[in-house]
Amino acid sequence: MAYPADVHDVVDCVNFARSSRVPLALRSGGHGYAGYSTGPGLVLDTSSLNSATVGGGQALFGAGVKGLGPTTHWPLRGCRSAGAPPSVWPGLWNADPATPRTVTCAFEQLSDSGAPGVPTVTGTFIGTPSALEPVLDRLAAAVGRAGTDRVIVPCDYTRAACEADRRGGGTLGPRVAFAAKSHIVREPLSPAAAAVMAAALEQLHHLTGVGGAGGLLIDALGGAVNDRLPGATAFPHRAAVGVVQYHSYWHQFTDPTHVDRRLDWLRDVHAAMQPHLGTGGYTNGMDLELTDWQVAYHGDNYPRMQRVKAACDPEDVFTFPQVVRR
Structure with missing residues (x-):
């Protein structure tokens, strides 16, 4: 080392x-x-x-x-x-900071040992808290369900770009074992695709008592990502609206059978979403089992x-x- x-x-x-x-x-x-x-x-x-x-x-x-x-x-x-x-x-x-951007956010829903998690939306906004409030109001209205909590933290650019601050209050948790798969979302999800995704989350509830956790992570793109043409950098998915990642986690004491069940869930949800989202994957979350990774990552x-x-x-x-x- x-x-x-x-x-x-x-x-x-x-x-x-x-x-x-x-x-x-x-x-x-x-x-x-x-x-x-x-x-x-x-x-x-x-x-x-x-x-x-x-x-x-x-x-x-x-x-x-x-x-x-x-x-x-x-x-x-x-x-x-x-x-x-x-x-x-x-x-x-x-x-x-003067460059106008559409608001982008991350949606994460995890289940801990099979129990449904609380959906969380996080994001970075360039502007004042007073300018952000109506944006969040419109987001909540689009979801159709009132939020349970709202936290706005004014910060400088360096902290705004820090993943640890945005998701863990500036702390990093203990290491865990995990596996992931992903898709590039090129257009807003159709009702059929959303139904398949929701059904996949429901399947996690059947893993109650199985050590570990699993869930979906959806990162919104747009804004500065769309400023470049697909061939301007190595990242080709410039016109995409988001990236969805499917995650499974476990720890050193998780029974191997339970690990297999979580891996099977990953494979099943990825296969179920493939007809709706097509070829395309997130190169920063490489998938060992992906056979067409050259096209999926690099186009x-x-x-x-x-x-x-x-x-x-x-x-x-x-x-x-x-x-x-x-």
């Missing part, structure tokens, strides 16, 4: 792995869904490279900054899937990513099962 103090240490580690032919795994954001951030050779942990600088309408985050999902850019710095698992390479964020950008891979990593120093192939 190597803990680089700066970018020069990273270069030395990569050169060592290349010259000695030692398998190299990269670790950074702490949420590698598929477990590609560990391996039998050298594990390069970049968590100490957690600097953040803001200026000129942009913010540059180091590879170790946690709680961020940066946009992948075409230069080598951002060609993460060509050689590294997600959340390893630094990325650029739009930090212009029409995959051939270009292959050319970048061939030019920047001809020796395949950076490799894992779902790496971009030359």
Whole structure:
């Protein structure tokens, strides 16, 4: 395990792995869904490279900054899937507070040992609390059900971009085992698709007494995501309206049979939603069982990513099962 103090240490580690032919795994954001951030050779942990600088309408985050999902850019710095698992390479964020954005939010419903969870909507709004209140009122009216609680926290840009602050009050919980699948939502869900999704959540109630948890996480896109064309960066799903992730969690004491039941639920809900949502997956939540991941993650950008891979990593120093192939 190597803990680089700066970018020069990273270069030395990569050169060592290349010259000695030692398998190299990269670790950074702490949420590698598929477990590609560990391996039998050298594990390069970049968590100490957690600097953040803001200026000129942009913010540059180091590879170790946690709680961020940066946009992948075409230069080598951002060609993460060509050689590294997600959340390893630094990325650029739009930090212009004057840019108008539609409100985006995340919806999460989890069940704890089979008990229904309380749906939670979280989001980031660029503006004043008084300007946000009517937006939330319209959201509640669209849902058709009054909310039980509402919390607005004014903060600076850095905190607004921090996932830990937005979802856990600034704290990170204990590690748990989990698996996930995903779909890209290209248009608002049809009534039929919504019914299938609701039925999948109802199935979780039958897992009462089964250790762990499961649920859906829906991240809204739009806003700055739509500002770029699909081929402008490695992320192709610029016109999508959201990303849905299906999650299952368990802990070290969960019975293996219960783990299997939670994995079966994942496979079933993904298969049930496939006819409604089609091919498309979230590259930052890689799915070990996805067979068409090249198209699902990268779409029409995959051939270009292959050319970048061939030019920047001809020796395949950076490799894992779902790496971009030359």
